[in-house]
Amino acid sequence: MSQAAKPKLALYWAASCGGCEIAVLAVNEKILDVAAAFDVVLWPVAVDAKVRDVEKMPDGSIDVCLFNGGIRTSENEYMAQLLRRKSKVLVAFGSCAQEGCIPGLANLSQREEIFRTVYDEGPSLDNPAGTRPQPQSEVPEGTLHLPIFYETLRTLGQTVRVDYYLPGCPPEAENIWTAVTAILSGNLPAPGSVIGSDTTVCQECPRTREEKKIKKFYRTWEKIPDETTCLLEQGILCCGIATRAGCGALCPQVNSPCIGCHGPTEGVHDYGARLMSALASVIDSNEPEEIDRIIREGIPDPVGSFYRFSLAASQLRRKRRAVPA
Amino acid sequence: MSDNPTFEPKILGFCCNWCSYRAADLAGTARIKYPTNVRIIRVMCSGRIDPTFVLNAFALGADAVMIAGCHPGECHYVDQNYKAMRRYGMLKHTLRQMGIEEGRFRLVWASAAEGQQLAEAITQMVDEVRKLGPLAWAANWQENGQRLEALEAIVHEHAEAMEVLA
Numbered sequence: 466m467s468q469a470a471k472p473k474l475a476l477y478w479a480a481s482c483g484g485c486e487i488a489v490l491a492v493n494e495k496i497l498d499v500a501a502a503f504d505v506v507l508w509p510v511a512v513d514a515k516v517r518d519v520e521k522m523p524d525g526s527i528d529v530c531l532f533n534g535g536i537r538t539s540e541n542e543y544m545a546q547l548l549r550r551k552s553k554v555l556v557a558f559g560s561c562a563q564e565g566c567i568p569g570l571a572n573l574s575q576r577e578e579i580f581r582t583v584y585d586e587g588p589s590l591d592n593p594a595g596t597r598p599q600p601q602s603e604v605p606e607g608t609l610h611l612p613i614f615y616e617t618l619r620t621l622g623q624t625v626r627v628d629y630y631l632p633g634c635p636p637e638a639e640n641i642w643t644a645v646t647a648i649l650s651g652n653l654p655a656p657g658s659v660i661g662s663d664t665t666v667c668q669e670c671p672r673t674r675e676e677k678k679i680k681k682f683y684r685t686w687e688k689i690p691d692e693t694t695c696l697l698e699q700g701i702l703c704c705g706i707a708t709r710a711g712c713g714a715l716c717p718q719v720n721s722p723c724i725g726c727h728g729p730t731e732g733v734h735d736y737g738a739r740l741m742s743a744l745a746s747v748i749d750s751n752e753p754e755e756i757d758r759i760i761r762e763g764i765p766d767p768v769g770s771f772y773r774f775s776l777a778a779s780q781l782r783r784k785r786r787a788v789p790a
Numbered sequence: 791m792s793d794n795p796t797f798e799p800k801i802l803g804f805c806c807n808w809c810s811y812r813a814a815d816l817a818g819t820a821r822i823k824y825p826t827n828v829r830i831i832r833v834m835c836s837g838r839i840d841p842t843f844v845l846n847a848f849a850l851g852a853d854a855v856m857i858a859g860c861h862p863g864e865c866h867y868v869d870q871n872y873k874a875m876r877r878y879g880m881l882k883h884t885l886r887q888m889g890i891e892e893g894r895f896r897l898v899w900a901s902a903a904e905g906q907q908l909a910e911a912i913t914q915m916v917d918e919v920r921k922l923g924p925l926a927w928a929a930n931w932q933e934n935g936q937r938l939e940a941l942e943a944i945v946h947e948h949a950e951a952m953e954v955l956a
Binding site for chain 1: 927
């Protein structure tokens with residue numbers, strides 16, 4: 466295949482941890498097939514290509530863009546818009562781009578609180594002058610700009626049109642490979658769909674399930690669970706019941722509950738609502754006070770437990786903010 | 791607290807077909823007065839209320855949500871109102887952490903004969919929410935005017951950098 470005939474591939478990271486980049490490399494030697502099949506035009510973590518080069522390209526000239534990370538700053542949004550314009554197929558790659566993921570939990574704090582923690586109160590911090598980044602500063606050579614930090618982290622899909630979603634924190638190598646080959650062969654599902662399994666983690670979990678009736682939720686450090694019975698039946702808050710399959714139930718197999726990194730199954734508009742609904746059915750009590758106590762004592766951080774990966778994509782998106790009049 | 795005396799709360803009410811909707815109906819035929827702030831949606835059972843519905847109502851601009859069902863032990867579908875009770879507990883716990891006051895989300899029981907009680911519960915809730923003021927949830931995720939400015943600054947700087955190189 467000649468160099469000119471290769472489809473163009475871009476990979477970009479916005480507000481993310483870098484794990485998605487590692488996940489791409491986890492396809493192991495197949496990465497060579499990816500390199501052979503695509504002309505990589507942008508991949509900040511691995512390839513020396515500049516944003517400027519992308520800006521010069523005609524619109525729609527990148528065949529596939531795998532975009533990971535949420536939209537936290539104006540630079541993230543700029544890149545999302547740029548890559549949307551330049552790409553034929555834009556894939557929200559991984560949980561951050563799809564539903565905000567861990568960075569999205571910052572939506573439980575106000576921007577000022579985040580800045581105070583990061584620039585004033587961090588234990589490893591030495592900032593006596595209380596310096597904070599300024600969106601604009603004057604220097605002898607002219608005016609310098611820094612991207613601004615948004616009040617609320619948004620998902621890629623809340624920012625630009627997304628063609629496909631690849632779930633997972635990070636996506637499984639196998640699923641990445643399935644997606645890449647589907648794109649290469651042109652054998653793609655309907656735009657807007659999530660490339661992944663249709664069932665829940667419970668379907669892949671080898672534990673035995675009987676009746677779920679629980680009187681107490683245990684936090685993971687409170688109990689060493691038995692290795693063969695359903696974790697939820699043992700009172701451990703396992704999110705498998707509401708989470709998309711595709712990981713092979715990795716966590717339950719090592720005696721750790723599913724925390725929901727593959728996001729909701731098809732047709733679910735609010736992952737946490739689904740999980741709350743499912744968990745409510747397993748509580749073995751019909752007394753309002755007892756129900757409240759079971760929930761309050763066993764789930765001290767409900768948003769962090771039900772929306773660990775999906776707060777930014779949930780219907781409420783964030784904690785209430787004091788809105789200036 | 792609301793300082794706007796003309797604020798009329800928008801409250802979404804989910805009433806079950808067998809008890810609480812009939813209670814609302816009875817309140818009507820008996821000419822019992824209650825405020826018009828509640829928009830009632832009839833569902834077959836309070837157990838039908840998925841937490842998604844409630845969250846969606848808040849996200850779309852409801853100031854409060856009321857779920858009304860048959861009294862415990864009297865559900866037309868045997869025990870589904872207990873399910874509603876437990877979901878309510880879960881959701882209430884979550885909404886507290888999201889910054890939504892408890893008075894904005896209520897679960898009440900009303901039998902088909904309790905038009906008066908339902909009207910009183912609605913009146914009380916409307917008064918309480920009026921004191922709490924508007925929720926206007928969508929304003930929570932709006933960025934301030936700096937956003938567009940910052941985006942324009944990036945476009946402008948990149949364009950300038952291109953010129954220097956050319």
